[in-house]
Amino acid sequence: MIFNSRYFSVATLAMISFGTIRAVDISDDCLSMMDYICSDSDYSTLCSVMYDDDDLLSSYDDDDDLSSKWTLFAPNDAAFDDSQFDDIGLVVDNIIQFHLIKGKAITVDELICTGLLEMASEEDSRTKCQGNEKYQTGRGNLEVGTVPRIVAPDIAVCDGIIHGVDHLLLPQLSSSGSSSYDDNDYNGDISKNILFLSTTQQARAIREGIFTSRDLLELMIEQIDAINPIVNAIVTLDLEGARLAADVADEQIAAGAVVGQLHGIPFTVKDFLETEGILSTAGDIERIDYIGRYDAPVVKAMKDAGAILLGKSNTAKNGCCDQTNNEVFGITSNPWDVTRTPGGSSGGAAVAVSTGMSSFEIGTDKGGSIRQPASYCGIFGHKPTYNIVPNLGFVGTGGITLYGDEVISDVFDDISSSGPLARSAEDLKMLLDLMMSTAPLPVTLPEPPDDIKSLKVAVWLDGTIKSYPVESKVRVVLDTAVSNLEKSGVSVDRSARPNFDPISLEEIYSWGFDLNHPYNSTYADWAWNNFNRNAVRTKWAEFFNDYDAIIVPVYPFQPPLHSNKVDTDMDEWGQWTIFVGMSYLPSTVPPIGLTEDGLPVSFQAVGPYGGDYTTTKLAGYIAELNGGYQRPPLS
Structure with missing residues (x-):
């Protein structure tokens, strides 16, 4: 050697x-x-x-x-x-x-x-x-x-x-200080390991000339060529457009231009979001040839910050289901075990980020469509507080096809939100800020405390809705992460619960389930469910007067084996994601470890309305305590 x-x-x-x-x-x-x-x-x-x-x-x-x-x-x-x-x-x-x-x-x-x-x-x-x-x-x-x-x-x-x-201990590779990149020693012989740096690190390296946007893009394309035929996460590519944009980005750096936060960063977008000039199907056979006419606001925000749209990632049909499978592009596999699902409906997005085929992703979440895939692929995911990110740009909802109609991308419910998937909590916050910048009115969120250990965190892992407890293999991983959080000095309360009495969790879930499927309801049904939702939101607000965040499960089991059905809907097991989402609360999923079967699972850190910065910071700290993002075996 x-x-x-x-x-x-x-x-x-x-x-x-x-x-x-x-x-x-x-x-x-x-x-x-x-x-x-x-x-x-x-x-x-x-x-x-x-x-x-x-x-x-x-x-x-x-x-x-x-x-x-x-x-x-x-x-x-x-x-x-x-x-x-x-x-x-x-x-x-x-x-x-x-x-x-x-x-x-x-x-x-x-x-x-x-x-x-x-x-x-x-x-x-x-x-x-x-x-x-x-x-x-x-x-x-x-x-x-x-x-x-x-x-x-x-x-x-x-x-x-x-x-x-059995491995070298590595100090921080890319922050300021003696262990940062040294452009005097860089000789252009980069490797695919840069694909697994955070977006923030990649963007800094491009700005500092450590490697170019075209370098990163070509490595990403090589990774897609190698990995995507196995996992089927990326379904549409714009290689010519991405290469042209990367060359322009590198010319701007060479000229000393002032550039955006994401300058030269290639990324992909869930195929549920409209993208100008690129196939936008929502996984629906009825839209198999629909080319987007404009960019969803969150996509435009990324481009305005200098990011380069490389392609689209697979989604469950119309964002409906917990397995990423559709009649247009087929099924997406989990890079930790290709016989299993990465979850849905943003499963292609989570796989792309996890395997380094995209620097970051923009997904959508209503009943857990960002949170479940993030948990099952071992990355970070964030569902924002409802309505702080423009809820526009969805290709379609509820099976509706609106060719030629001016509102083709503006069909939406009152739960869904676009949100980021990434390999670091720092990236989540940056991407969320960029998304919020597109809101019609300015959005200002409260800052988290400087000292993370000053937070009061409740933990609720033993509750059951519809008699589905967290399975033991998953519970071990969740409990270990909570124990590490407590040992680090953060105040943890395992008995604190919102006081929903006399409302049962099953009732709340049933309202959330109906709100999650508004196209199957009458307006009167929706109004009744919305009335009850506001009562639940009041109870949550009272709880968050005493606690900064609460940790609850994402899904009660580890990634399941593939189902051959296109419209596999596990909403009855997604009680906790629906329970949180229907209440408009922010929720962040960190990577916290693997089950005994070597599969990633996680919980969600939930905060009060507008508490997005606190949940992302807490999630980042929890991830750091428990090993953080790890490359999957298939990467």
């Missing part, structure tokens, strides 16, 4: 002082860290890295205390040979110092789940726990999609403790 030194500056390899390790006067039965590392064939690359640079001698020569103790998270040879890191194409500074803790010998039992440790690089890494396994990770690992697992714990040496890990 050849160590690729291109990723490390010479100075950053000075992790361990030869003055401290090499010269220790030890007994015959005691090895120093360096002695142990270089005597074990599993760490031959780490040994060569530490001996390869004369600067190692001078880095810690001032520290002559031979009794000093250290903790080293030692990457084994497989970690250095990991293709996910070798291909990253980005220079990482202080990487070796990011594996060392000075002055402490910490056993694996002393590593606190979700706890932070200050590394020799003066940056923090975090301990994560899943089952009996412990992991040590930096922010950069979340960006790349690898979480270092402690595979050889508690190796005792004279001057401390070594824990062998």
